[in-house]
Amino acid sequence: MSWSFLKRFEGLVHPFGDAGGESDIRRVGALEPLPREANRFIWHFAAQAKWPFVALLVTGALTGIVEAALYAGVGWVVDALERSSPQSLFADHGLLLLGLAVMTLFARTAVLFGATVLExxxxxxxxxxxxxxxxxxxxxxxxxxxxxxxxxxxxxxKVQQVGEATGDFIITLLQTFWSFITFAVLTVAILGAMDPWMGAVLALWTLGYAWIVRELLPRIRRTGRAAADARSVVAGRVVDSFTNILSVKLFDTERRQDAFVRDGFAHSLEATRAMTRAISAVRVAVSILNGLMMTAIGAIAVLSWRAGGMSAGDVATALGLILRLNQMSGWMMFNINGLVRNYGTIQDAVATVSAPPALTDARDAEALPRAEGRIEYRGVSFHYGKGGGIIDDFSLLIRPGEKVGLVGRSGSGKTTLVNLLLRLYAVEGGAILVDGRDIATVTQASLRAQIGVVTQDTSLLHRSIRDNIAYGRPDATEGEIEAAARRANALDFIAELRDPHGRSGFDAHVGERGIKLSGGQRQRIAIARVLLKNAPILVLDEATAALDSEVEAAINENLDAMMEGKTVIAIAHRLSTIAHLERLVVIDRGRIVEDGAHAELVRAGGLYARLWARQSGGFIASGAAAE
Structure with a gap:
């Protein structure tokens, strides 16, 4: 069988499609949330591949039919051997033997091939x-x-778990479970026709099996969901340790992080043990039930043969069917355990992956055209849902092209105001307008396209230097990328970069969150990215805090040029970096307390003057809380 033949089937389900056939990753606006209830979630995805699943249902039924027919055929062969001599066997029963050979060689193979390819x-x-x-x-x-x-x-x-759990659940249900049901029904029909007592025993066995499924399996479902959640907690703590490995090595001399992760493993272990106890109870119950069923059927078959009610072939059929039924029921119970565990995993995962977004575009949101840069905070309130503090009835007008510095102690609300402008959070009261349009009425993507941001805590994608600089403008040319890096004073260190895979310069990868670069190098890449984006509104939140004085001075020359013609909001604890701006707005506890140029505010002798006087080496004394 050629690989190319199998590849023909691999495109029947679109791996990147969506419910409505939408597969464009550049789609604007939020997608419809996924169903939050596990059954609806499963059906939502099953409906997206309904014809492959219908085919799987058919192959599952055919598998059960072929299995039952083959075991019945064993009885027919035994009776044929008993009735014929070696010389007349093929003459008397040639068609029967040929039919069984065709079924075994071709029909069974075709069904199994179809089921395998579908799966x-x-x-x-x-x-x-x-x-x-x-x-x-x-x-x-x-x-x-x-x-x-x-x-x-x-x-x-959760993303990894829910894909596998949902797929396994549907496939097991339609293929394995349905095949078992088909085989069990045919077994009851065949043996019931041979002897009503065998039919009665199988009917009681079916009731017992149903009781186990109803009474004992829900415990596996509950413990399976708890185990899935515990595993995801462990994954989160382990990834958190690896992501913050430098902080762990520098500060965790007493191995507290190990204890934190160990606690997660211990919780996961206990949850898994609770699940395995439930599984053991089910397996023992099935073993006892099957033992009783096989003993009863075997006794009835032998006694009926002694009484002349069954042939040797009938006994062989009966024993073969119940032995296969025993094997399949144990196997099926294992798969039912898997079904229940997967269902628990789906229940656990949908709580996360199906949660409706807390902040979405308005239904009739339109794209914001390229902005002139007029920004207005109009009676804005925001408290992070805490009911008080942070921002209260805040109003501020920034004219197009104006350069404004936000000044205040840590925790005064400066970065929060910027995050509200970017609509990373929704205002709780009032409105923010850009060019006279409420930002809640425009798409988030179009709003953020108008704003270039450089923050103090710069994290980069684990991609090449080139990809990181061009992230906000992927259609930029190589020359434009290089020019932005030069303006950010980054060309020299980029030329010397080389990653463990031998990639160098702009092709070198920077590691997770840019860990392979120094803080100053990451900051220069971030500045180059914003320079290349060339948005009409510029936000600088401690943009040069990670740089040494010499590099900062070199970059500030380019920043001045970059700010030309743009509306600028700059935040800096080091007041010397923003004192030259035409307007400084001093904020305290979410309210404006002073507004003016540097010289005016120093002469006024207010909060700004005290902050300026308190600086040592250009830094503000530490505030009460981190922002």
Whole structure:
């Protein structure tokens, strides 16, 4: 069998499709959330590959029919051997033997081939990926707060788990479970026709099996969900340790992080043990039930043969069927355990991947055209849902092209005001307007396209230097990327970069969050990225704090040029870096307390003057709280 033949089936399910056939990753606006209830979630995805699943249902039924027919055929062969001599066997029963050979060689092989191709080529790679992809896309629509409130590793684990669990659940249900049901029904029909007592025993066995499924399996479902959640917590804590490895090595001399992760492993271990105890109880119950069934059927068959009610072939059929039924029921119970565990995993995961976004575009939101740069905070209030503090009834007008510095102690609300402008959070009261339009009425993507941001805590993607600089403008030419790096005073260190895979210069990869670069180098890449984006509004939040004085001076020359013609909001604790701006707005506890140029504010003798006087080496004394 050629690989190319199998590849033909691999495109029947689109691995990056969506419910409505949408597969364009550049789609603007949030997608419809996924169903939050596990059954609806499963059906939502099953409906997206309905014809492969219908085919899987058919092959599952055919598998059960072929299995039962083959065991019945054993009885027919035994009777044929008993009735014929070796010389007349083929003359008397040639068609029967030929039919069984064709069924074994061709029909059984064709059914198993069809089931295998449907599962392994059509569904497992593409369908599982489709679920993960759609889950990932919905999570990317979540608000900034959503990711602040959870472990990145835990969220990513949910995406991986839900794809496999949902796919396994549907495939097991339609293929394995349905095949078993078909075989069991035919077994009851065949043995019931041979002897009503055997039919009665199998009917009682069916009731016992149903009782186990109803009474004992829910415990596996509950413990399976708890175990899945515990595993995702462990993944989150482990990833958190690796992501923050430098802080762990520098500050965790008593191995507290190990204890924290060990506690997660211990909780996961206990949850897993609770699940395995439930599984053991089910397996023991099935073993006892099957033992009673096989003993009863075997006794009835032998006694009926002694009484002349059954032939030797009938006994062989009966014993073969119940032995296979015993094997399949144990195997099926194992798969039912898997079904229940997967269902618990789906229940656990949908709570995360199907959560509706807390911040979305308005239904009739329009794209914001290139901005002139007029920004107005109009009676804005925001408290991070705490009911007080931070920003209260804040109003501020920034004219197009104006350069404004926000000044205040740590925790006064400066960065919060910028995050509200970027709509990383939604205002709780009032409105923010850009060019006279409420930012809540325009798409988030078009709003952020108008704003270039450089923050103190710069994290880069684990990609090449080139990709990171061009991230906000992917259509930039090589010359434009290089020019932005030169203006950010980054060309010299970029030329010397080389990663472990031998890539160098602009091709070198920077590591997770840019860990392979120094803080100053990351900052220069971030500045180059904003220079290249060339947005009409510029936000500088401690943009040069990670740089040494010489590099800062070199970059500030380019920043002055970059700010030309743009509306600028700059935040800096080091007042010397923003004192030259035409306007400084002093904020205290979310309110404006002073507004003016540097010289005016120093003469006024207010909060700004005290902050300026208190600086040592250009830094503000530490405030009461981190922003």
């Amino acid at each position: 392994q080529q059509v569904l497992v790679p593409s369908f599982y990926n489709r679920i993960r992809w759609q889950s990932y896309r919905r999570l990317m629509d979540q608000s900034y707060t959503f990711f602040q409130n959870d472990f990145a590793g835990r969220i990513s684990q």
